[in-house]
Amino acid sequence: MAVGRPKRKNPVLRTRQATLPPAGRSRVALGMLRGPARGGLELQTCADCGAVQYPPREMCGACLSDRLVWRPHDGAGELVVETTLRHAMELHFRERLPWRSGLVRLDGGPTVVAHVHADVPPAPARVTLTAALDRSGQAVLVAVPPGAPPDLTTDPKLAEMTCDPKGRKALVTDAKSETGQAMVRALVDAGAEIVWAGVAAPWIRMPGFDAVAALPQVTVVPLDVTDGRSVDTLAAEIGHKVDLIVNTADHHRTHGLFGERGVETAATEMEVNYTGLLRLARAFGPVMRARAMDGPKGAAAWVNVLSVFALSGWPAQATWAASKAAAHALTLTMRAELQPAGVRVVGVYPGPVDEPWNQQVLPPKLSPAALASAVVAALRGTVEEVYPGDVAQDWLARLRADPKALEREMAR
Numbered sequence: 001m002a003v004g005r006p007k008r009k010n011p012v013l014r015t016r017q018a019t020l021p022p023a024g025r026s027r028v029a030l031g032m033l034r035g036p037a038r039g040g041l042e043l044q045t046c047a048d049c050g051a052v053q054y055p056p057r058e059m060c061g062a063c064l065s066d067r068l069v070w071r072p073h074d075g076a077g078e079l080v081v082e083t084t085l086r087h088a089m090e091l092h093f094r095e096r097l098p099w100r101s102g103l104v105r106l107d108g109g110p111t112v113v114a115h116v117h118a119d120v121p122p123a124p125a126r127v128t129l130t131a132a133l134d135r136s137g138q139a140v141l142v143a144v145p146p147g148a149p150p151d152l153t154t155d156p157k158l159a160e161m162t163c164d165p166k167g168r169k170a171l172v173t174d175a176k177s178e179t180g181q182a183m184v185r186a187l188v189d190a191g192a193e194i195v196w197a198g199v200a201a202p203w204i205r206m207p208g209f210d211a212v213a214a215l216p217q218v219t220v221v222p223l224d225v226t227d228g229r230s231v232d233t234l235a236a237e238i239g240h241k242v243d244l245i246v247n248t249a250d251h252h253r254t255h256g257l258f259g260e261r262g263v264e265t266a267a268t269e270m271e272v273n274y275t276g277l278l279r280l281a282r283a284f285g286p287v288m289r290a291r292a293m294d295g296p297k298g299a300a301a302w303v304n305v306l307s308v309f310a311l312s313g314w315p316a317q318a319t320w321a322a323s324k325a326a327a328h329a330l331t332l333t334m335r336a337e338l339q340p341a342g343v344r345v346v347g348v349y350p351g352p353v354d355e356p357w358n359q360q361v362l363p364p365k366l367s368p369a370a371l372a373s374a375v376v377a378a379l380r381g382t383v384e385e386v387y388p389g390d391v392a393q394d395w396l397a398r399l400r401a402d403p404k405a406l407e408r409e410m411a412r
């Protein structure tokens with residue numbers, strides 16, 4: 001496909017101004033983020049009397065205890081009353097009227113205000129209360145039909161909170177690797193209009209890549225994240241059109257701290273996994289930020305494939321884990337820069353992936369296809385941290401329960 005100039009703007013048409021939903025939250029209310037950031041609902045619960053609290057507060061509304069903890073909640077409840085807003089003081093909602101909203105009484109818990117999904121029948125109706133991140137990156141509550149996993153993409157207004165690949169243009173870095181190929185295929189299957197497959201070394205033949213490159217939605221482009229000129233050239237060509245970036249570029253070797261003479265391998269891991277990401281972020285980030293409000297299909301999300309070992313270290317692959325930790329830290333900063341404009345930054349934290357450099361690692365390992373479909377599911381939802389597979393989920397639970405205990409267990 002030819003790379004063209006952006007369409008000339010019609011000077012008569014009104015320019016759509018960026019409006020985001022209101023982002024102000026109190027510090028205690030920011031606790032609401034815990035659930036939807038990872039995909040779930042968590043509510044404040046009293047550790048003394050068990051009362052579920054809403055809205056978030058400093059002391060229990062039932063017994064005045066200050067021992068309030070965030071706990072997962074199944075969200076089962078009833079939409080008891082609803083209204084359709086036809087006026088709004090907030091610009092973001094004013095442009096999206098009418099807006100459906102209602103009160104959900106949780107089973108055995110409080111009553112909350114929630115957005116109501118178009119597929120929910122008129123009140124009174126059984127619903128599942130779920131939490132999502134809106135375009136400001138703040139937690140909001142949404143009532144969805146019970147039974148099935150929540151799907152915001154089927155409600156035209158709520159779909160704006162997601163980064164659904166359907167109809168969007170995506171760039172996948174290191175698209176020749178097994179993970180890169182799986183990612184390209186998953187985005188095509190999810191309905192992406194164009195997937196640019198970035199390859200660093202066109203002369204290297206990788207099994208399966210010819211078939212991926214032949215897909216009608218796929219355009220192979222040169223992209224070496226270790227070469228600033230290569231990154232800048234591609235950004236100048238397609239940067240103004242990219243809606244989604246999935247960075248899978250990864251230099252992966254499997255040495256412990258004392259397992260290798262010299263530090264060259266570790267330096268290359270940093271060069272690809274950290275400095276490569278930095279080059280991409282500096283080249284593509286500003287233009288994505290500027291395009292975040294270009295209509296419902298504007299620039300939407302940046303995905304970095306990291307590792308659970310970025311969060312805990314891994315003695316068996318010490319230097320690689322450290323490079324992923326650096327990329328994780330940069331991911332947090334990218335979120336601070338891009339989220340306020342409406343671009344979601346997603347960190348993906350799998351356990352060991354079934355790829356050549358993990359050959360010596362005992363199963364269970366996550367297949368590249370499972371990793372890619374988890375990324376697509378995240379984009380079709382609203383999460384910003386993804387822990388795909390059982391190993392990563394177990395890891396996350398142990399990390400949240402006691403990071404020190406996990407550190408000692410890793411050392412064995």
Ligand SMILES: [Zn+2]
Binds near residue numbers: 046049051060062063
């Ligand atoms: Zn209480």
